[in-house]
Amino acid sequence: MTLLDVSIVNVALPSIEEGLDASESDLQWILSGYAVAFGLLLVPAGRLGDAKGRRLLLVVGIASFTAASVLCGLATNSAFLAIARLLQGAAAGLVIPQNAGVIQQMFRGKERGQAFGLLGAVIGLSTAIGPLAGGLLIQAFGEENGWRYVFLVNLPIGLVLLPFAWKLLPGRTRGKGDDSLDPVGVVLLGAAVVLVLLPLVEEREWETAAKWLLLPLAALVLAAFVLWERRYGRTGRSPVVDLALFRRRSYTLGNAIGTVYFAGFTGIFFVYTLFLQQGRGYSALEAGLAQIPFAIGSGIASGIGGRLVHRAGRRLVVVGLALVAVGLIACDVLVSEVEGGGIGWALALPLFVAGAGSGFVIAPNTSIALSEVPPAESGSASGVLQTGQRVGTALGIAVVGVAFFGALEGSRGQDWAGALEDGFRISTAFVVLALLLGLADLLSGRRRRTPDRAPASPR
Template sequence: MSAGARQGGTSTTRDDQAADPRRWKALSVCLVAGFMTLLDVSIVNVALPSIRTGLEAPQSDLQWVVSGYALTFGLVLVPAGRFGDMYGRRNAFAFGVALFTLSSAAAGIAQNSTWLVVARLVQGIAGGLINPQVSGLIQQLFRGAERGKAFGLLGATIGISTAIGPMLGGVIIRLGGEQDGWRYVFDVNVPIGVLAIVLAYRYIPKPAEKRPRKSMDPVGVLLLGIGVVLILLPLVESQEWHGTVKWLLPAAGVAVLGVFVAWERRYARRGEPVVDLALFRRRSYGLGALIAALYFAGFTAIFFILTLYLQEGLHYSPLAAGLASTPFAAGSAAASVFGGRIVTRLGRPLVAVGLVLVGVGLIAVEIAVRLVPGQHVAWAIAVPLLVAGVGSGLVISPNQTLTLSEVPVAHAGSAGGVLQTGQRIGTAVGIAVVGSAFFTQVASSHGDYATAFRHALYVTIGFVVVTLAVAFADILADRRSPGERPVH
């Protein structure tokens, strides 16, 4: 089977005739909103000192400002995708943006830390509503090579938003001042959100038809939600919850997900489950989702430990620490767009090449920190981070294109929600594991942040190596069974 076939084939005449002329404008609206929600995952990290000063917030509330957003974001992704599949992605998208805009405004005027935590929880719900609609709309509006380009732009958006968040946060806080600069981190979302809602109703097409469905599968939604919370909660609170008892919760979460799988199989015999488990029998989807989860475990942890090293260890300002990740963001943005254009021809080998570049770049970062551990380290790691960023751009968007290539459009939202839930769990696992390695080394070495960063980097590289092994397994399996065809 050719790579082009795996990712969705070439456009047919009928597809070209049916293509909505507003599709690229609709995509632009989706990407702006997606950028806004993903940016809020990382931008808040550099705002925490300002929030602590401005609201006199305790450390426990500061932790929930970060982790609460990640928790509720991951919780609603799958049911939100299912909702969009059922009732139309435009309405679900617009509602999510409206909720995100209102909760951002509420966060910006928060008078105490409890208020801010609640606003962040609602923000996370809104972000989880928006993102499955973006991937679902790409599946709906684009075909063939155009779909690869669209996912390339989405991959660039993911890479840039994650990498550039600390820098933008540093700029905004510098302009707004130490006392209230953090408020502008949230306030900037309000005009963008209002504009996105207006443009969504102008450019995103109405659903062509409503598919009759019996229910949202409430039992399945509940079981999935409980399982995801049990897995994510001790991971996002790993630095606040001490002791080993907390690790019973992920085990319980896996057990609940086992019950969820059994329920979904039973429910599929009489209705339409919230997750179509048959998707995982498609190698492109099952292995692609695993690649995404494993890669995000290493990918997002890079910026977590880099920010800690630069700010806590070398006393960089938030702005300077944020600027240090710019080469990664630039490389990721350029390569994501390029990767989206060529993934139709190269398929999964392109993802493998990207993972090799990420691994080489991170190894070079480790060497640079070993040779230049002082204040000039940001310059020493600039080129290695650029190489890693280029590799990352060849992983995220091409893998997403390939993973969703055989998914029927009617299930695009829920399939995208499952994929992104795996990414969120991977992110939480990566930050917990890599962060634990970092903080353990800091404690044992009496504040040697350079050594701690390098040791945590070894764990990150380990995630990349495992991800590469899965990609190779998919490539080998593809060569042995070339007859699969995609579902449009």
């Protein structure tokens, strides 16, 4: 539910605009408010789950998300909907870190990789299948009110999930850890995340270049956060983020690869959906169907990747990144070669390849990143990992959007294929950067495993 609502709203924007007479600024906040609130809550919610119990946080998050979804569906104006989306994003931020935390708590070794494989399948499928789900609902209920069911569909799902979550998930595991929640650290980190996300998600709405001044301000706040966390840790209490996590190479590189990859992985779907609907005349449903090959490839490969990651490790991630890059390059080549409505069929195979690669990246990278993290810290560690992915998503949409809309404006709205090609190239560059990080890790790891050998004595 939480990740589906990141992408499902894209195809519903024309329906929301018509149904609520919403302005472009309203629509931007309906999208970005969710993203900002989502990113803001991830780390503190993970820490809270570590301290107070993940089942409790997950149940509260699901109940809150379901209630906020109903508010979204009943919105009477665009301001009401934007506020409800903020609440929905905050609830999503409560839920997401608990998933990885529960997996860390319940599974070990090969089984943990398989569990992360299933989680990766859900992430890949929900992100890619969102436009299809939105298109089906709008097709069924009409342009004017179809958008309401994009949100209301979460009500029956949430009601079914809640009793199962309470019954089946493990309760709080009491340990020797400190339950303090580090409120100063939470505020500093939250401020840094908001200062990073705002200029990215509002890139097209805030036309003044002054918005980028928020990024150096974010760096200063982040530096203050690091200093505070070190000081807080020296008192013997548990900081919201244990900075010692970043001494673990697997965790640091997993964060870096995940952030950069999500910038490439999610940015392209934003512009591809616009290209299909506005550039090639696809309906919301047809645009969603065109993205199904990626979802199928991702779902299949995620299950396979979960079984292989225990043996293959980072090599599997590198292979996946290479497949994604190959798929996106093929899409770039084909876009200008195929005219009219046949583009969806032409890109089906490359998108399937890219989706399969994505399935070898998301879950295995998460599993590797958290492999050395103690279960008692897995919630906050997962929150940091997910925050990086949200920042990457916002960065990718902003940068790909600049290239896409800039090319459109330069051609006076005529060269949709050229604009999408620019978007594919930016996304590919992000994926290649993630691939280089993975290769550097492999090469470095190989050097560390190879002991220095003395020269052999001559016979």
